[in-house]
Amino acid sequence: MTDLGLPATILACLFDLDGVVTRTAAVHAAAWKETFDAFLRARDGDGFRPFDAHTDYDEYVDGLPRADGVRSFLASRGIELPDGDPGDPPDAPTVHGVGNRKNALVLEKIRTGGVEAYEGTIRYVGAARAQGLRTALVSSSANAHDVLRAIGAEDLFDVRIDGVVAAARALPGKPNPDTFLAAAADLGVTPERAAVFEDALAGMDAGRSGHFGYVVGLDRVGQADALYAHGADIVVRDLAELGAGATGAGERS
Structure with missing residues (x-):
């Protein structure tokens, strides 16, 4: 997985919506x-x-x-x-x-x-899928499906755990890891084989407490130190930076 910037053990990618896939934060x-x-x-x-x-x-x-x-x-x-x-x-x-x-x-x-997508994320999700990784959208938003439809990204995710699904399954939201754990289970992978992509501190907490294999923090607002403190393994400004030779990415030592 060198060109994706992920450990070779990762089989699935779990993406938050607001601030990760779309500019709706x-x-x-x-x-x-x-x-x-x-x-x-x-x-x-x-x-x-x-x-x-x-x-x-x-x-x-x-x-x-x-x-x-x-x-x-x-x-x-x-x-x-x-x-x-x-x-x-x-x-x-x-x-x-x-x-x-x-x-x-x-x-x-x-x-x-309107809704605008982060093009770096859209390209990254496509690259991950092209390499055989499974993908899920994990969001607390009850409007996630409509937002995905608005940006034409419904087909980019094998599984969607959003506010509607979480309510139906009685899943507690972030910082609890339950929604991410449900996404991994629906994809058929264990948490240590899944990577979490989040911009929120509560999302970092969920990634850490859920014992996921890799936690990627998206620093959209200048809070890299806080993202690391809450559990990020690596922090980037955009997923276009993640991977071999990427600039601006800093992995936790």
Whole structure:
């Protein structure tokens, strides 16, 4: 697997969606900011402390299932809401209500702004498949199928474990490794024969705790040190860098 930059033992590649396959992480961060700022402004008035689309998003929200992201960020501000029900309207003062408000915003942003893929990742997935490796998409997003269809990438993945599948199977989300473990099992490989590709710190935690054979961190926002600290074996800025003679890649010593 020299030209893919993976150990020879790897038989399958498990890819996150937002920030790895598509440039939608920034869209999600913007939707979270709009949602949380409106909530905090209504609660605290004009003196509220805004949601930071970089530090707050990376630390409390990125990679988590939607409801967990709501709970995580609000807990960081000492706020607790009742869970409510998954079908709560977007204006409901519940965890699911806030999450549904965010989901409505992100879908509108995707509809109006479209979805853009990371071409380096698309080429890498194609190269991996050409060498006989199996591929899976692992995402907490309930909209993953629509996003893949929008970029014409449905056929690039043998298995998809997304928010819909995770809910149906009662799989806990990242930082738990369960969704990645399910993808590996569906592909017919053990965790040590699979590589995880993630940009979120929660995804690194999942790769490490799941004892996967190789964990690749995608540093899209300048957090290489944190990705290593959370379990990355190697960190690159883009998958085009991964492989023989790649520049910008640094493997953990």
